Amino acid sequence: MNETITTITVAGMTCGHCEASVKEELSALPGVSAVAVELNPGADSPVTITSTAPLDPTAVEAAVAEAGYSVR
DSSP states (O other), X not given: OOOEEEEEEEEOOOSHHHHHXXXXXXXXXXXXXXXXXXXXXXXOEXXXXXXXXXXXXXXXXXXXXXXXXXXX
């Protein structure tokens, strides 16, 4: 099975709760099997999303926005 890795940068996360919110929303996207956040409190944080197929960038941005943050 091929996996697709998508890396985004999320602005505004400051704590573990922020990280959990973003992970929860992204994990709910169809095909997502893993979400890894490298939390940089108060700065941009890289987020790596593993999925079974390429993700729709609009859906990714919407999921991050639902968690209360923005994609850079």
